[in-house]
Every structure is written in structure tokens, then in C-alpha cells.
Amino acid sequence: MNCKQLQTLLPALQEHELDAATEQAVQEHLTACARCAREERLLRLTRQALRALPRPAPRPDFAARALARLPLDQPRPWWQWVWPPVSVRLSWVAGAAVAAVLLWAMLSRGPSPSGPGIPRGVSIAENPPEATVPTGERPAVAQPGDETGRGRAREEQAPPERPSPKSKPSPALRPVRAEPPRGWRRVPPRPAPTPQPVSPAVQLAGIDQLLAERKYQAAVDQLNHFLGSQPAAQRAAGYRRLVRAYQALYRLEDAVEAHTRLCALQPEAAEQGAELADRLLAEAQVLLAEGQPADAAEKAQLLLAHELGGADQQAQAGVLLAQCHASRGDRDLAQATHQRLARQFPAREESAATLLRVAQSLEEAGEEAAAAETYQQLVDRFADDQGAVIPRAVALKRSADLLARRGADEALVAERYAQARTVYQQALRTAAPTPQRGALLLGLAEVQEALHEEEAIATYYRVRHDFPGTEYARQADQRLTERLL
């Protein structure tokens, strides 16, 4: 069993879900491998910490106070009980829409000869409901623009039979009754309300209100309407809100699109992409963990393509993308991604921590040559940077380890370890007395050991003395035992 396999089995080990043989193999590996043993211990302590959280209890009068806040003395509106769930309500709406369409189709086709009660030649559009006011009798229809409605109705309906000026039309040919019947009075159609112009500030305030009430979809609808008719400055404010709303709706692709448009208007807004980048990374991690590497890769690529967030987030996205490719069994693509990572990130002015992350990921993926090159670039670029002394120390040590593993010239390896020792000592001079110092001391001791120095034993003793009971002390103990044996 190797370390990678063990890592995948750790959750099952903690849940006691492993069969006896596998558990024994895991325990044997844990006994032999300090790194995995540390991982197992950390995971175990994490679960214990969660279990050991105190369970806060509500105050004794909680129920009484909560009860007092319920509006029990007010009668609940009847519709709350009879109002069906959303799915049923939606089906009602759909049903009503279908009925309306059918009705419209029937009316626009014209009445059937025996059509019940709908006068010939009259359409709904011509008879808005507000055109008549009931005064006691059955409603009828009115023809706007024609007081009697006769001429128009005749033109529309009956073929223009030339009437004899002397003869009256037969009842069958009489045009439809278009004047109001008795008991109804005609009212002029209401003029359409003129929309009052609403200032962008007021519109944005309304949208902010929707966002505050977490009505994100409504906010998106209003924002899309708002963005159609505003100058650039206002559009930027709109896009900023649109990014927020889309993020809340988990429509991350749309959020990225809105963010890109925002950046086109206000380049300084690019800095705000960090939150979006975090969301994309989190989403991609979830998808990868859930066994959907293709979807996860899409999210990571979206982040990289739009250069969202800082270098560290982009490096993480690159690492994740390579993992997605590897998870899909596409080793070539995974390798190409790693190579691009190695090429792209060291070529940029990024933080030493980012470079170290990329290099470690390359090393873990077995891309040793690229990893060694990245470690070297880190060391070269941040040679004079006092703030990067710890990543530089780690990079020197790991590149020396890599060289040693790859069978490089002994003198070169020793020179690299000696450089690492110098930088570790430099880092320790400024490091605070925290567990991070323990890690540095342990690193120094390992470097000293590689240089066959007796000082290594003294450093291990120092770790044990300064950080008793910690993982560093345990590792120092183990190394001391091995050395002394």
C-alpha cells in the first residue's frame, strides 16, 4: 500500500468501515510512514474536536418566548390553509394560460353559426372590459370609434350586399348590435397610463432592496431590464449587482459573464473577482469530490480563462484542472496542464508561496523535472526577498531531495543542501516561537542529517525540548531513535 492509496482509505478507517485485512494493511503502513501517521492523527483529532464541541442549550424560557412571537391569537388567513403548494399553483397558471390561448384562437377565428352569446364581428380586443359599466342588465358590446357600430360591423362581417335604398335589411342580414343595450352606458376607453421616468438611482435602490430581501431572481430580471438603457457609469453599478445576484443563485457562468462586462467598463473592478474565483474553486472541488471531473474542469477553466482572482487562486485552479484530467484518465492532458502550470506561473511576478504550491503539486504529480525547475526559479527570483525566506528554505531542501532521488552528482546535492541549511538558519533567526518554528527546526535537522552533520542530533533534541507533545517532537523522537540505532 502506498501513501496515496492510504489517503483515500483514511475516511473509511475513521468510520470503522474497512475490512480486517485492509485495516491491518493500513495500520502497518501507518506504523512505517511518519507522514501518513501524521495525517491520520490530524484527521482523528479533527473529528474528536468536532465531537467534543459543547452542546449549547436554549434558555429555560425559550419555548415561552418563541410561543409569544407566534401570531396565534390572530386568525390565519383562510388562503394559507387552502392555498396549494407551488407546483399545484403553477399547474393552475399553466391551465389558465392554455384556456386563454384556446379562447383567443376561437374568437379570432370568428363565431360559429350557432355560437353562444358572442356577437358576430366583435372581438375581445375591441371590447376591453373597462369599456362598459354594468347597471343591471347583461353586458353587451361597444364599438369604439363608431357610435352605433353598425357600418363597421357590416363591413367586417357581411359581404357587401348592395342594399336597396328602399328596402330594410332582413333580420338575418342585420348587422350585429354594437350599441350598448338599455341599462348600460358607454364610457370612453381609459387612456393608457404614461409611464413616469424613474431615475437610475431609484431603480438601483429598488434592486438593492430586492437583493437585501434575497429575491435574487427578481433582482436579476430587473437588472437585465435596467442594463438595457443606461449609460456606462450606471451599467457598471448594475453589473456589480448582477454578479452578486448570479453568485447567490449559483449561476456562476452568468456571474463570470457579468463580471467580465463589469471589468470592460471599470478595469479596476477586476480585483473583485477574488470572491467569484473562490466560489468557482469551491464548486469545482465539490464536483471533483462528487466524481464529476468534467464539470469540475469546466469551472476551473472558466476561472483560468477569465483570469479571475489572484495568482494563488489561478494556480489552485490549474492544479485542480490537472487533477480533473487525471481523474478522467487523460494522463496526456494532465501532463500538458502541469507543464503549462510550470511554464506560466514561474514566468509571472507571483508570490513565492504560489510558486511553492505549484512546485509541490508538480512533484506530487510525478513531474519531477518541472518541479525541480520551478523550485529553482523560486530560489532565484526571491533570492533577496526577506519576506520569502521560508518558501525559499523549503524549496531548496525539496529540490535537494529531488536531486538526490534522481541520482544527481553528490557534490551538487551537497551544495544544494548547504544552501538550504543557510536559508533555514536565516529563517530561524527571525521566526516567532510558534509551531512554525518547530517545522523550520525539523527541516533544518533533516538538511543537517543529509549533510552528515552531528548537529542534526542536537537540533532534533531541541525540537523535542521546545515543542513537547507535538507532531514535530514525535517526528524528532523517531529520527533520533533511528539515528541512535
Add this chain to the structure above:
Amino acid sequence: MSTATTGWITLTERREAMVKSADEALIERCKAGEAEAWRLLIERHQHRVYHLAYQFAGNDVDADDLAQEVFIAVYKSLPSFRGESAFTTWLHRVAVNVCLNAQRGRPKAPPVSWEELEEGGLAEQLVSDLEDSPERTVLSEEAAALVRAKVAELPEHYRLAIILCDLQDVPYEEAARILKVRIGTIKSRVNRGRAMLKEKLADYFG
């Protein structure tokens, strides 16, 4: 093996059936507007609701307020509860929604810095708490605040899974029903959440 094929009802199944039946009866009375039934319903579920609210609020005052909001939301939504799932599942779903909505409107608490914790010697305290008596211990207030702060820093998916499964002791099956995801998804979120939390706590564990 199912009950139908064996005719055997386990103690857990019997307990669940009793709880379900008691809840159903109470809910009918609540729907009828009986104040006493509401009091019983609140008393019956106040601990789980308050505990969940505490995971989101992080302090007693806000948790108290949030838990009350949950019961108000339950009151408003009860007509839509049709008994298709267990009441506790539905209640958890309502509670999670109320808590998430409340939290989204609130500014994020600043992350707890390493140095702050070192000053109080919390790292050592946390490890000694856990390693001295791993099975029985209850974390001190400061150490618990640290762990809760780290849980709060997790991305939402993982945080919810950890809160439900590890802190509320909700079984995976029920957590999957509450969040409307597959059970495999919940398990993977819990594992991933624990792994992320482990990374965040690693420095304190030494």
C-alpha cells in the same frame, strides 16, 4: 432486511414510528391553531433547532433570536407541510434555510488569526483537551470557539454537511433528504469538509 419481509421491528424503527406518530398528532393540533400544541412542538424540537442555530450564529444571543425565527418560519410554512417526509427532516430544512438566509445578510466574521490564538495558548490547550481524554472531553469555551470559527470558514456545501452530520448527529440518509442530494454526495462532502478542517486546524494540533 425490511420490516415487511421479516415481520420484525427493531427498537430504532419502533422509536422512529412513535416519534413520527407523536409529531403527526401534534402537527394536526398545531394546524388547528391550538396554542398548547405549539408549545409542545417548540419544546419538543427546541434543542435541535437551537443547536443548529448556534452553529451558524456562534453566540447565545444571536442563536436565541435565530432559533425563534426558525419557529416563526415553521408557523408560516406549516400549511405547506403535507407529511411527505418526516417532520424533523422538514423542520431541519426550514431551519437550514432560515439560518443560511440570516447568515448571508450578515458581514463575515474576520478569521481567527494564528497569533491571536498563540497569545492565549489555545493551541496547546486544544491538543491537551483532546489527547488527554479523547472520548470524554468537552472543549473549553475558547477552544470550541476556535473550532467553530474554522468550521464557519468552510465553503457552504461542506459546512452544511459537517454541521448536520458531525455536529447535529443527523444520519447521512436524513442529511441527504434535508439537503435534497444523494447520500454519496453527503458522504463525500463530509469527508472533504473534515479534510479541509484538518488543514485549518493542523497548525494548532502541532
